[in-house]
Amino acid sequence: MSALVEVRDLARVFDVSAPWLNRLVERKPRQFVHAVDGVSFAIERGRTLALVGESGCGKSTVARLLVGLHAPSRGEVHFDGQRIDSMAAGAALRALRRRMQMIFQDPYASLNPRWRVLDIVAEPLREHGLVQGAAAQAARVGELLRSVGLAEADAQKFPHQFSGGQRQRISIARALATEPEFLVCDEPTSALDVSVQAQVLNIMKDLQKARGLTYLFISHNLAVVRHVSDEVGVMYLGRLVEQAPKAALFSQPRHPYTRMLLDAIPDIGMSGRARTPVQGEVPNPLDPPRGCAFHPRCPHANERCSRERPALATFQGIRVACHAVEEGRIR
């Protein structure tokens, strides 16, 4: 098996400085947010990697870097053996872009309210010149709508005539139009109710099985991640702190932050059982702590953690960035 998607030392810095005049008058320094700071991972064909983390950890930025909605500040993105982050715009890049698509979080904002579903789903077909003629286009759109559990006749309706879950299915149909191999899903179900979320997650799993799709699945909901993923990466303040196969991560989390996240989930199974409350909050990304970014909240932190930033190291197939794990202080 080979990796379909691979990123190496990916980083993205955003300039969030005050305007030039304010900097001059108020003597404010330039400010930068390291939204993504040296992330590396690979996704094998037909598999799902989930990235989890709390707001501001950089998971959505990673998604956008992969599909080219942001340019990386550093690092490389490889797709099917070709480096795509530095590729010049042109036919070759367009051909590669056709093979990756994205599904966004908010199905109310990602569909043009003035377009019929037919035009929305057919847009990538027209853009990439994949079908010729109105009849062929309508037939293809009908086929796509059926594959996500909608009716062919829905093509003539407008987005406002659909519920949130149905809109998200339209988004999926649009993403599938170019027959991509790789789908980047940025919180595809977090705007949906649970019963509708179940419909969308089931469709995504069925499509993966039928078409051999590869997913990068971004979510803050660990229960959803457990349901859909093969491999899970946990991010904290722009860095990957742990990456492991799903079963290993959920049965034996290594990094203290992963343990904390798992502990924090309210679970309907443990009715009445008290959980360990988590301490502290995510620090300001403008001024991240020195050393390991998690050390101010970590129960196992020592002097080394506040001084030296741990690198991702591999232990028994699990990648963890933690001094305490590396030194065997926690297991």
Add this chain to the structure above:
Amino acid sequence: MATTPAPAPPVSAAATPLLEVRHLRVEFPTRRGTLLAIDDVSFSIAPGEILGVVGESGAGKSLTGAAIIGLLEPPGRIAGGEILLEGRRIDDLPYEQMRRLRGRRIGAIFQDPLTSLNPLYTIGRQLTETIQTHLDVDAAEARRRAIGLLQATGIPAAEQRIDQYPHQFSGGMRQRVVIALALAAEPRLIVADEPTTALDVSIQAQIIALLKRLAREHGASVMLVTHDMGVIAETCDRVAVMYAGRIVEVGPVHDVIHAPAHPYTAGLMGSIPAMDGERERLAQIEGAMPRLNAIPPGCAYHPRCPHVEPRCRAERPELMDAGATHAACWRVAAVAPAREGTA
């Protein structure tokens, strides 16, 4: 501050429930006719009890909360039924009396902690103003109490932070301030509408634990409105499940989660990805909740229900005794002796 130990979750209304809602109807007059958003909802909350209200968007759970605290957005209005707090009707109070009651007897916590706070006032001013509005204390005492409340909600360095503005607090800290505000006048009832939805999971756990502890310490009852079953499971004594403006099932939290009687509750539980055990596919409920202008006749859930019978299409079930819980479903009537009952 009476620290009464939490009573065992009562199945039916105890001698004097703190809050009693009887046959509540909320409607929205529109140009195309009147929409019935809450249709004959009855429930009660015992002193010290935490009642969870769950349901999907549009089920009417937030509207029920808004009706109780008297903050229905016009043109929404209470069209029928009664709301009683400690045995006294509060739904027909004049605006000014309701305003005094709100804050003093009923505290409210909303989803978005930023919009619940005035950005132009320090949090200390907002807290002392609330305290002095409802309690007869001088400014120094009010400030002392405000600092005490901030400390109780786990805000570090409360003496300094009391003079800061809302924007200087993070999301989780703001929600702590909102909880402190809701508790300021030691209300008997707290209506919390999705208090953790805008927060990250690690913060969510802290806020839930805090809410639960403070409710117990102050002996206050809580009506917790949320769509998150996990939060309900960890916090509540009893839970009411709402669908299309009606309560479809109500009962002790453990029974509703582990042995639901209503097919909708069962479907809802099956559709939640579980943290324990693997499921290849999630149970899914086909379709979506009906819109208010197209509520089906009979049981509103019948078009999506896997157990639908002819009777479900024609006749609307009321809440019936279903053993541990009460459920509005004809299947329950078939197995249990049909006994009318409100929870």
